[in-house]
Amino acid sequence: MVDFNSMHKSKRGDIDKDKLHKMVAERAYCKAEKRGFIEGREMDDWLEAEAEIENQYFYWSQNVE
DSSP, X not given: OOOGGGOOBXXXXXXXXXXXXXXXXXXXXXXXXXXXXXXXXXXXXXXHHHHHHHHHHHHHTSOOO
């Protein structure tokens, strides 16, 4: 499960790249597991997971007043 509270920004405002990579890897693994680890869709799993994590991070990082 993605923990957005533990994902923090550096002084430059960038996403912690190591944390982002780990979150994407976990999401991609879950996608592969869900489809029975059938080969041939590894890159699709990764790209979908990356887009989902980035979209969720963008949503959670918005300043709502």
